[in-house]
Amino acid sequence: MAARTDDVTDPQLAASLLLMRRGQAYWARRLNELPDAAFDEPSLLPGWTRRHLIAHVGFNARATARLVDWALTGIETPMYESDGQRAEEIAFGSTLPTEALRNLCAHAAVHLNVQWRDLPAAAWSHPVRTAQGRIVPVSETVWMRTREVWVHAVDLRNGGSIADFPDELHDLLLADLVRVWRRRRGDDDRDIVLAPTDRADVHRILPSADDPLIVHGTAADLVAWGTGRGARGVTTPDGAPPPTAPVWL
Numbered sequence: 352m353a354a355r356t357d358d359v360t361d362p363q364l365a366a367s368l369l370l371m372r373r374g375q376a377y378w379a380r381r382l383n384e385l386p387d388a389a390f391d392e393p394s395l396l397p398g399w400t401r402r403h404l405i406a407h408v409g410f411n412a413r414a415t416a417r418l419v420d421w422a423l424t425g426i427e428t429p430m431y432e433s434d435g436q437r438a439e440e441i442a443f444g445s446t447l448p449t450e451a452l453r454n455l456c457a458h459a460a461v462h463l464n465v466q467w468r469d470l471p472a473a474a475w476s477h478p479v480r481t482a483q484g485r486i487v488p489v490s491e492t493v494w495m496r497t498r499e500v501w502v503h504a505v506d507l508r509n510g511g512s513i514a515d516f517p518d519e520l521h522d523l524l525l526a527d528l529v530r531v532w533r534r535r536r537g538d539d540d541r542d543i544v545l546a547p548t549d550r551a552d553v554h555r556i557l558p559s560a561d562d563p564l565i566v567h568g569t570a571a572d573l574v575a576w577g578t579g580r581g582a583r584g585v586t587t588p589d590g591a592p593p594p595t596a597p598v599w600l
Contacts, residue, residue: 412456414431566586
């Protein structure tokens with residue numbers, strides 16, 4: 352997965368691809384360390400065994416590659432042909448033998464990486480539609496996959512930690528949290544201010560609002576809270592534990 356083979360000329364996009372590949376390597380390392388006998392145990396995601404999670408990450412790479420195909424060929428190729436396809440793929444994948452699941456994740460990741468590697472520079476701005484119906488440039492698929500591999504490596508529940516993430520990823524995830532919450536915010540929802548104790552900047556849903564929910568903690572702890580993966584180290588200004596964060600993804 353050497354970045355030097357990419358056709359991209361935009362240094363920011365090249366850096367994004369590198370961060371994604373670091374996440375792919377982190378996911379692969381955690382998966383390789385997981386014994387076959389542990390695949391049937393629960394993941395950190397409610398209702399999903401590790402089998403379900405591994406199948407999801409593998410099939411997500413295939414779905415993301417379909418969007419890159421769309422940008423490459425100009426032929427509309429959605430992530431999923433139907434509302435139920437994603438769930439059906441995960442359910443099917445969870446029944447595969449462990450070796451087949453490992454191969455699914457590895458081969459799908461390589462295929463997606465090759466699609467990105469060979470995408471001409473002019474095609475990176477091609478609009479595609481996400482599974483949620485948003486129209487975004489295909490370059491957005493790099494960030495979509497980055498979130499998947501880094502965060503789900505923690506969900507494998509075998510030693511991965513959000514504290515392991517590079518500082519730049521913590522910052523990107525904090526910005527992503529408020530961006531998603533802003534997009535989904537209802538008129539009566541409270542503003543949220545993420546105030547990392549190890550950063551100078553804060554992240555908030557609205558430029559200004561009365562009575563916002565302010566939460567303090569390290570950037571890593573705030574990412575864990577905001578993504579629904581624990582509230583350890585996160586407090587409100589009066590020292591009380593925070594409420595449950597809004598849904599992220």
